[in-house]
Amino acid sequence: MTNPDPTLFERIIARELPADVVYEDENYIAIRDIAPKAPIHLLVIPKKVTARVDEITDPAEMGELWLTATKVARQHAQDYRMVVNCGPGGGQMVFHTHIHILAGWESGPASDVL
Numbered sequence: 001m002t003n004p005d006p007t008l009f010e011r012i013i014a015r016e017l018p019a020d021v022v023y024e025d026e027n028y029i030a031i032r033d034i035a036p037k038a039p040i041h042l043l044v045i046p047k048k049v050t051a052r053v054d055e056i057t058d059p060a061e062m063g064e065l066w067l068t069a070t071k072v073a074r075q076h077a078q079d080y081r082m083v084v085n086c087g088p089g090g091g092q093m094v095f096h097t098h099i100h101i102l103a104g105w106e107s108g109p110a111s112d113v114l
Helices: 008-013 059-076
Strands: 021-024 028-032 040-046 080-083 099-103
Touching: 008 028, 008 040, 021 059, 028 059, 040 059, 059 080, 059 099
Parallel strands: none
Antiparallel strands: 021 028, 028 040, 040 099, 080 099
């Protein structure tokens, strides 16, 4: 059944909204963040919708998500930070699981990054 109110990321996956796609396979898409908090700021997004990362209960699915994020990160930087915001109190703004990849600083991340 199609979500009557798709998330921003579902609309990007469906190509209803433009995005700078840097990686895609059958289960994931990675895009550049439109409001970057680092010189390199990517989002790795599962195509299967869960609102929060803690809703993923299958260990294989969770492992694949992190392995995909690591693969994408390594394609763009040698050193990087991966962050997941979970729920409104954790800073999550789009309720579709995603991992932030932040990188590209000359001397390490600023203290106020995510």
